[in-house]
Amino acid sequence: MSPTLQLAVAFAVFLSLLTVGMAIPFAIGVPAVVYLYLQGGLAGLKGLGLVSWGSMDSFTLMAVPLFILMAEIMQRSGLTLRIYNGLAVLVSRVPGGLLQTSIVGCAIFAAISGSSVVTAASIGGVALPELTRRNYNRPLSAGALAAGGTLGILFPPSTAMIIYGTFTDTSVARLFMAGVVPGLILSAMFMVYIGIRGKLRPDQVPVEAADYSVARFTTAFIQILPFFLLIFFILGSIYSGIATPTEAASIGCIIVIGLSAIFGEFTWRRLIDAMTRTIVIIGNILCIIYTAFVFSYAISYGGVGESFTQTVVSLDLTHTEFFVVLFVLYTVLGCLVESLGMIVITVPLLFPVLLQYGIDPIWFGVILVMFIELGQISPPIGINLFVIQAMWDGKLSQVALGTIPFHIIMLFLLFLLVLFPELALWLPSQMNGAGP
Numbered sequence: 476m477s478p479t480l481q482l483a484v485a486f487a488v489f490l491s492l493l494t495v496g497m498a499i500p501f502a503i504g505v506p507a508v509v510y511l512y513l514q515g516g517l518a519g520l521k522g523l524g525l526v527s528w529g530s531m532d533s534f535t536l537m538a539v540p541l542f543i544l545m546a547e548i549m550q551r552s553g554l555t556l557r558i559y560n561g562l563a564v565l566v567s568r569v570p571g572g573l574l575q576t577s578i579v580g581c582a583i584f585a586a587i588s589g590s591s592v593v594t595a596a597s598i599g600g601v602a603l604p605e606l607t608r609r610n611y612n613r614p615l616s617a618g619a620l621a622a623g624g625t626l627g628i629l630f631p632p633s634t635a636m637i638i639y640g641t642f643t644d645t646s647v648a649r650l651f652m653a654g655v656v657p658g659l660i661l662s663a664m665f666m667v668y669i670g671i672r673g674k675l676r677p678d679q680v681p682v683e684a685a686d687y688s689v690a691r692f693t694t695a696f697i698q699i700l701p702f703f704l705l706i707f708f709i710l711g712s713i714y715s716g717i718a719t720p721t722e723a724a725s726i727g728c729i730i731v732i733g734l735s736a737i738f739g740e741f742t743w744r745r746l747i748d749a750m751t752r753t754i755v756i757i758g759n760i761l762c763i764i765y766t767a768f769v770f771s772y773a774i775s776y777g778g779v780g781e782s783f784t785q786t787v788v789s790l791d792l793t794h795t796e797f798f799v800v801l802f803v804l805y806t807v808l809g810c811l812v813e814s815l816g817m818i819v820i821t822v823p824l825l826f827p828v829l830l831q832y833g834i835d836p837i838w839f840g841v842i843l844v845m846f847i848e849l850g851q852i853s854p855p856i857g858i859n860l861f862v863i864q865a866m867w868d869g870k871l872s873q874v875a876l877g878t879i880p881f882h883i884i885m886l887f888l889l890f891l892l893v894l895f896p897e898l899a900l901w902l903p904s905q906m907n908g909a910g911p
Contacts, residue, residue, distance in 0.1 A: 504766035507773040540757040541724035546593045547749035552739030561698030571669035577602045581623030582662045585630040595624025612679035618877020621859040625848035630658040649903035767819025805846035841899040852878040
């Protein structure tokens with residue numbers, strides 16, 4: 476059996492196990508271990524010890540649970556509601572009302588949590604009841620929150636970028652900065668669309684009657700100022716090279732605990748609940764990462780990676796054709812495989828091909844995250860769709876219908892990133908340092 480056919484069989488087994496409901500870590504790990512055994516017998520399994528130690532002994536990966544803990548503390552102490560209420564006043568004059576608040580809230584919370592699901596759940600839990608009560612169009616509201624949640628993996632600190640950087644030995648700090656400009660552009664494009672929709676269809680986006688006094692705006696600004704300072708500290712320390720993402724996350728956790736004690740409803744019980752929830756989330760993530768390293772070791776042991784690279788390069792595709800192939804691949808995977816699964820299964824195979832084509836790994840990291848964003852709001856398994864649908868009594872089809880305009884906007888930004896790579900690469904090129 477040729478290496479390419481072996482890879483196809485392993486991938487088919489992976490998808491089959493997912494289809495019958497097996498958890499992602501086991502769906503990745505089972506075919507990897509079986510493939511290793513078929514290739515080298517018991518001798519092929521002897522390297523698993525070194526793989527286990529080398530994959531998990533990572534200073535970079537330590538940032539993931541810390542950023543998730545920050546988000547969990549904010550959510551459980553009520554700070555998320557404080558952010559939303561303050562933003563609702565500051566953007567009240569912008570066409571689109573509370574939908575604009577939701578997009579900006581997702582962007583801000585994403586810059587603290589780095590998690591798409593946590594962002595969608597945190598802002599959605601606060602916004603959906605208000606949007607429903609004020610008779611906003613339900614599919615539009617659900618679609619905006621599901622799409623806004625995807626900003627969590629484009630804005631730093633992005634869990635997806637940390638994992639991508641771990642697999643490709645790429646600077647996570649530079650990956651973080653590469654996502655800033657595209658993230659701001661995508662947020663602005665979402666807001667422009669909602670504003671136009673509000674102007675054209677005021678029946679779907681009710682005009683808010685609000686008190687526009689200077690005192691009210693000042694109070695609202697003071698409400699969210701600490702969180703802007705927190706974001707400035709995290710991004711500023713990473714950008715300047717003063718701190719690595721892991722170090723910035725560690726200090727950020729301490730600051731968030733202080734903010735929760737001052738402005739939120741901080742208790743030791745809530746802190747323990749946040750830590751417990753973080754352990755559950757990170758346990759799942761690290762288990763996926765570990766089995767992915769085993770899978771990567773398996774295809775390397777069997778020589779599949781080199782064969783795959785040579786096969787793709789021999790096709791003599793242009794950069795545009797190669798990108799179209801990637802677009803089709805990730806569009807299909809986005810409908811079938813969870814976001815982390817997309818990274819850990821494809822990156823070990825594709826990264827050598829990227830180097831052969833001379834594609835910048837920082838730029839591709841942003842492109843990959845955009846594809847993952849699309850996957851998270853694509854039926855049938857787009858996880859953000861289920862997060863939002865679980866918060867209201869609407870149908871999943873309504874949520875999916877509401878995301879269609881945002882799909883189109885994301886595809887347009889992907890097109891811009893292909894035409895103008897500097898949108899992602901300019902800010903990382905200005906950094907003073909680039910820690911791990």
